Amino acid sequence: MKQLFINIKELLQVRENKVDKLSGTEMKELPTIKNAWLLIEDDKIADYGEMDSLPEINADKTIDAEGKIILPSWCDSHTHIVYAGNRELEFADRINGLSYEEIANRGGGILNSAKTLQETSEEEVYQQSAKRLEEVMKLGTGAVEIKSGYGLTEEGELKMLRVIKKLQKNYELPIKATFLGAHAIPKEYKEKPDAYMDLVIEKILPKVAEENLAEYIDIFCEKGYFSVADTHKLLSAAKKFGLKPKIHVNQFNAIGGIQAGIEHDALSVDHLEVMRPEDIESLKGTSTMPVALPSCSLFLSIPYTPAREMLDSGLPLALATDFNPGSTPSGNMNLVVSLACIKMKMTPEEAINAATINGAYAMELSETHGSITKGKKANFILTKEIPSYTFLPYAFGTNSIESVFINGKMIE
Ligand SMILES: N=CN[C@@H](CCC(=O)O)C(=O)O
Ligand SMILES: [Zn+2]
Structure with missing residues (x-):
């Protein structure tokens, strides 16, 4: 099946040669073709060019995109889309003056979501999560990573990862699964956190690997959650099972998580709201992608990742939503792109x-x-x-999307 889009006002992010990532000043350039055509053959991009040189093409369908822009769908590399219930009462508590930390210390936060997840059937978790996935696809997300981490027991973590597996089977967009058993220390382990790490490493991780439920390993390396020593221990163990690290670091405190991630060749280090000069320095020349989550900063009123400083020192940067019930109940990548411009310059x-x-x-x-x-x-x-691609981040809160295509099919 051949679909031809003609009269496209501007075709964005056209890269003749494949690039794997962009860093520093390379990120300032967005290659485009104005007044373009785009040919899709089945699920792939077949060809494109300027309207002036449109060849004779026998297409099954021709779509006139006059005045409209086409760009690659968003790639959201950090989400917790699979969860049960919501935490809007904690939102009200925060408005009334409690901090995210205080709520967590009272047994709210991640532990609250873990309790709900444990009490909800796998089918129900699937239904709730599928609805969110469909919502973000309509908002332009065409590839997504999803983490476990609200199970915090063997049963709960495997339940979450099986839900992710079912989503992978039932939806056409690529979904990458990450095992985040080390997301918070369960109440029963408060006085013996090492025993929880042992459970994650010795019991749950081998099961995750055995059932082939995850490609990546994650840990919340943060004061009050998991230490740098825990991070080293978990990442070393996960490596034996072939799981690559994508880790939560430097959200509230810089405790050395970035350096631990780099030591283990992390694919990404995510959050980075609190960055010391040595953290920026350590990332230079590595293959680790720093990932910023500006809608989390917005929702929790915490600092934004210092993107300007990082890009100006030559680093790459990716943007993701962090969609989760506690710190970012939004999976809208359009908002993330707007916030990156407005708040992170x-x-x-x-x-x-x-x-x-x-x-x-x-x-x-x-x-x-x-x-x-x-x-x-x-x-x-x-x-x-729309008047230009700058209108996308500028008109924050406006839905500028007409339709989204995944593997060449328009999603309904
Ligand atoms: N920081 C750790 N994990 C999530 C929040 C989890 C929650 O509050 O439920 C995050 O990335 O922000
Ligand atoms: Zn997260």
Whole structure:
């Protein structure tokens, strides 16, 4: 099946040669073709060019995209989309003055979601999560990573990962699964946190590997959660099972999580709201992608990742949502791109690069996703009629998307 899009106002992120990631000043450039055509053959991008040189093409369907922009779909490399229930009461508590930390110390936070998850059937968790996944796909997400981490027992963690597996089976977009058993210390283990680490490493991790339920390993390396020593221990154990690290670090405190991640060749280090000069320095020259989650900063009123400083010192950066019930109950990548521009002073070009090609890298998908390149998957966004691509982050809160295509199919 051949679909031809013609009169496209601007085709964004056109990369003739495949790039895996962009760093520093490279991120300032967003290659585009104005007044373009795009040919999709089955699930792949077949060809593109300027309207002036449109060859004779026998297409099954021709779509006139006059006044509209086409760009690769968003690659959201950090989410917790699989969860049960919500935490809107904690939201009200925070408005009334309690901090995220105080709520967690009272047994709220991640432990609250873990209790709900444990009490909810696998089928019900699947239904709730599938609804969220469909919502974010309509908002332009065409590849996504999903973590466990609200189970915190063998049964709960495996339940979450099986739900992710079912989503992978039932939906066409790529979904990468991450095992985050070390997300918080359960109440029963408060006085013996090492015993919980032993459970995660010795019991749950081998099961996850045996059932092939995850590709990546994650840990919340943070004061009051898991230490740098825990991080080393878990990442070393996970390596034996072939799980690569994508870890939560530097959200509230810089305790050395970035350096631990780098030592274990982490694919990404995520959050980074609190960055010391030595953290930026350590990331230089590594293959680890730093990932910023600005909608988490917005929701918790915590600092934003210092993107400007990082990009100006030559680092790459990816943007993701962190969609979860506690710190970011939103999976809207359009908002993330707007916040990156408004709050982190990234240019629209940098933000779009960070949310497409660099997001793909943080899920090992740069070969197939993240840019308009011949042979890559036909996962893209067709906007409504808009004046320019800068309008996308500028008009925050406006839905500028007309339709989303995954593997060449328009999603309903
Ligand atoms: N920081 C750790 N984990 C999640 C929040 C989890 C929660 O509050 O439920 C995050 O990435 O923000
Ligand atoms: Zn997270």
